[in-house]
Amino acid sequence: MVELLDSKVIDGCVTQHFDFPIGVSTVGKVIAPGLGREMIIATTTGTTATHRVEGMIKNTINGIAVAKACGIEEPKVGILNVDGARGVERALKELQSRGYKFTFSESLRADGGSVMRGNDLLAGTPDIMVCDSLTGNLLIKIFASFTTGGNYETTGYGYGPGVGEGYDKIINIVSRASGAPLICEALKYCALSAKNNLLKLADIEYKNANAAGLKEIIGKILEKDKPAAAVEEVKMPPKKVVTYGIPGIDILELEDACRSLWKEGIYSESGMGCTGPIVLVSEDESENAVNVLIKNGFK
Template identity: 55%
Template structure:
């Protein structure tokens, strides 16, 4: 009943705006970007201050707070708990009352990860970190190949027609480079960056991070998350993220919500920048760009290239034909499972007759189960060896 009432209120507001447009003769509507208020380590006022600062600069988008009533001129969708806040945020996006949202501590499904945006201290150049939260794949190398695509999508939505792509020099970087070059040969054109170091190449060194040699810097998500924290708080001691545009939009095949992440440690300047980032992505048609790029890369045998990276290392349990039990409300979260075991954990619970969903929280992989079956689920996972007691 409450959700139905919320939706009706949103629809009512939309019709009021249409009526105003008819009366004034102006049908140009501003973009609306939501921002959730609860959860910041720096308090509600920190988020509100960032939103109000962004609103003062904004010329073609409005900001909607989602959270408890506060003293502000900004519009508020009232919510008094984090659970209610996230639900109303998702409803507002799905009903198209807002076109995007900025939030923190949000769980994306497996296959979706976020592309952060920083301005590097070396020469003050913008760079996209692909990716910074979430998990694109259970397999690290496969994930980094997907991350490259997610970074390209984001950069193109931001108006960079042919972004340069560099691969951070991490374990698996050469495999990622080989896979991306295969896609390039198959017809999905990738503009590889060239390292500033004497030996060049598309595999980037630490120096390239500081100078933003590439528009898109590809890394595994945990490394990207660490880099984002370093870039955003290197002058503050780490407790307050004061620079950059946040951890960015969640990108994934078939994922249609434009939800951008900031950290619980993000300060008002980052929140303001994240709202601007969200508006730019909406203007740039992020969802349309994503659909186009996924279509192009699949024509270049994307899935076959990914399969070649994972066919020898997939978990044995992934080959078992285990069907999920009937769906239940799954709100209880189990953490502490290694990313390589998350699929096995999900299927282990299914095999025991417990409905479970895998996902990725801000601190790592998670399994969601029905609250009444939480203890039983833990026992099953501990017994199977995928979770330590």
């Protein structure tokens, strides 16, 4: 199979298993059951990066390239509400502000935003749902076989083509549970990717993202997450009644966000609101607290 791809005898292929290198993961496509919309899941198998947030940022670029190969000229991007989602959102907004052109989707929920919830999955709100590959893998399996108990995948397009910076093959993945109806669509998905030159589109997206500072943005994230030689001891300020909730903090950064406020003499507590993690502060310190969190890169 690889020899046929390398020699250009075939332009793409569909297979049950392939060892993609680190940096490459597959971009799947499903039919959302709520409204019957097609939705791209970026990504579904493989490892784009060993760091979660870095991986999801690159998954976004991979998803955009695939969406364009599928004929969506201006795909709308949503970020699934999993660990790391807020960090991904901040990084993508910075990338966007520095010239990388794409559009965020808006959640169906009343509070909107680009971070997607369960009902957005069912409705197919965004054109591209960005997630980590393990969650994406789970989603593909659920959407493809929820009517059969999981033993036979009937709907959707499979786990999709492997995409990554500089990758030069179109290899679409299906599973041992994939049935004939899904494999039929996976073959069409592969053919469409090859016909519309997915590899060239991916190269263009990475070139544009790198020009907007992709590597620098990721470098800052990785530097921030390096383990400190010693954790600075920060004394908790005197307790106050905390009734003001500050949303938009990633669960992985919640305790660090509270400590950054303590350092400035602002008492805070971590909590969980109806839409996700929150930092709780007193009403009279709310504005100052938000400014401190922004200054320290938590919002």
